[in-house]
Amino acid sequence: xxxxxxxxxxxxxxxxxxxxxxxxxxxxxxxxxxxxxxxxxxxxxxxxxxxxxxxxxxxxxxxxxxxxxxxxxxxxxxxxxxxxxxxxxxxxxxxxxxxxxxxxxxxxxxxxxxxxxxxxxxxxxxxxxxxxxxxxxxxxxxxxxxxxxxxxxxxxxxxxxxxxxxxxxxxxxxxxxxxxxxxxxx
Numbered sequence: 001x002x003x004x005x006x007x008x009x010x011x012x013x014x015x016x017x018x019x020x021x022x023x024x025x026x027x028x029x030x031x032x033x034x035x036x037x038x039x040x041x042x043x044x045x046x047x048x049x050x051x052x053x054x055x056x057x058x059x060x061x062x063x064x065x066x067x068x069x070x071x072x073x074x075x076x077x078x079x080x081x082x083x084x085x086x087x088x089x090x091x092x093x094x095x096x097x098x099x100x101x102x103x104x105x106x107x108x109x110x111x112x113x114x115x116x117x118x119x120x121x122x123x124x125x126x127x128x129x130x131x132x133x134x135x136x137x138x139x140x141x142x143x144x145x146x147x148x149x150x151x152x153x154x155x156x157x158x159x160x161x162x163x164x165x166x167x168x169x170x171x172x173x174x175x176x177x178x179x180x181x182x183x184x185x186x
Contacts (some may be wrong), residue, residue, distance in 0.1 A: 004101065011044050011064060012134030013054035013173040015162050016107045017144050019129060019155040021184055023109045026054045027160035028136065028167060029056055029176030037174075045180040049075045052110060053082060054180040058134030059104030067093075071117075083109040086123045094121035105133040111184040136166035136173030142162045 014027040027044035030037055045056045046068050055071060057064025069116050070092070073119055086108060093102065106117040116124045116131050124131070132140040144162035147153055153161070165176040171180035 007186070008012055011042055011061045011137030012058045013132060013140055013163065013166055013170065014044055014058050014107050014134055015130065015132035015137070015140040015159050016056075016109060016126075017130055017155045017159040017162070018114055019153075019158065020150065021186075022155045023054075023111055023114050023153040023182060024159045024178045024179055024181045025054045025107055025109060026156075026163050027056050027058075028163055028173045029178065030172060030174040031061060032172050033102075039124055040174055041176050043178060045178055047180060047182070048057075048072050049080050052080055052182060052185070054109045054111075054182045056107045056133075056180070057104045058137070060102070063102040063104040064106070067102060067104055067117075071106065071108065080110075082108060082113055083123075086115050086117050090117050090119075090121050090123045093119045098116070107131060107133055111181060111182040130162075132162070132166075134173070136163070136170035138165035139169045139173075 016025050029041040031039040031042045039097035074089045078084040108115050130144040134172045139161040147158045163177050164175050167173045
């Protein structure tokens with residue numbers, strides 16, 4: 001239950017799209033406290049591991065940033081192996097009393113793999129070529145799937161257009177979009 005005295009700060013929406021061997025993460029810029037927009041140009045995407053990993057968060061802004069730092073540490077510990085780092089982060093997140101309280105989701109990519117990481121211990125790779133998180137995530141997913149199936153647009157354009165569509169539906173998503181693409185590993 002959300003406290004009326006200290007409403008939760010929420011940051012949404014992030015989408016990951018894979019097409020023709022390229023993966024792009026895109027995020028809107030809106031941050032809300034309760035039902036009030038407090039920032040429209042937040043940066044929810046970050047390049048990690050000297051530019052080898054793209055990461056985005058939805059949920060509590062402070063928690064998302066803390067998770068970026070934890071993921072960065074896991075990437076160092078496991079020699080930049082995203083799959084292993086993601087699994088270990090999810091295990092810690094689920095088991096640790098402090099981490100368990102974090103309210104955010106992560107999307108991460110190394111240019112080859114695309115994962116959703118949650119605090120319930122999930123490391124999910126989408127069945128298809130789209131995954132999205134945040135309050136506008138289902139709208140962005142639907143839009144990106146339709147664009148993938150019925151257009152020849154590239155991954156970046158699909159991700160951006162999916163967020164524009166989500167922003168036209170979800171009140172917690174805006175159209176101040178940033179993108180991040182990590183080239184596939186050699």
